[in-house]
Amino acid sequence: MTSLTRRLAATLGIVLALGAGASAHADEPAGDGLVKVRSAYPVDETIRRLREDIAAKGIMFFSAVDQQQLAAQAGITLRPSTLLTFGNPPLGAQFLTSNPYSGLDWPVRLLVLQDEQGTVWAAYTDFAWIARRHGITDRMPQFAMASRVVESITSTIRPK
Template sequence: MSADGLVTHASPYGPRETMDRLEAEVTAKGLQVFARIDHAAGAAEVGLSLRPTEVLIFGSAKAGTPLMQSVQFIGIDLPLRALVWQDASGAAWLSYNDPAWLAARHGVPGDMAVLGNMSALPAAVTKAATAPSS
């Protein structure tokens, strides 16, 4: 389960609960949720089956705009996205593109202050969304 720039964490929750928890964490951080896309529902609408697979698109213009001002075509990868999916054994996973990898991919200068915060954000919301209940 490795791909360049992709960070993946196991979740102790089912896919729906994992996504709900992620969306709640993103919102609690004051970020905007742009869309929640249910790929499995889309597949079902055309008579196909797909294990639970949802994408959350989220971000902040305050963080993303300086990156696009520097290298405009990074906009193809912004806002940030997280994927919650279920594997064949029934385990739930949460994956996202590492913002530092995205910045390197597009040649964003490494001295941009926004990169540190943007890189820490998906790690923090993912950790919180997949943390076992106490």
């Protein structure tokens, strides 16, 4: 079963049992809705590739918040961590018209970070999880589209 199918099934309240002892892949959502995608590149190259793909798709880029830099300004040491925000207002606004509180999860947020082992990750909130969080049941095609887009964007950093 594909990752998208799992998310859509979860949104519709269908329980999918994993086999005994099985675990979700790193790029499948955890129970908290977090999807982690391992990058094949260093942090700066990961961010560059993601931003280039976002631009190539004609998606509006809003900001890049360098959390490591902000922490350093506060005298705190933090591994590389940058939050990218982007979106497609005609698509995102459809979620807001269904439930205005879903604006807490829009625009799309993609966190690029380096873990303690030096592995670079891009993480985002699973769209099916967002739908459940906000009780949105009337925008399934739009959530599926958002999932396909972010999966396409993050495919640019996956190991080959």
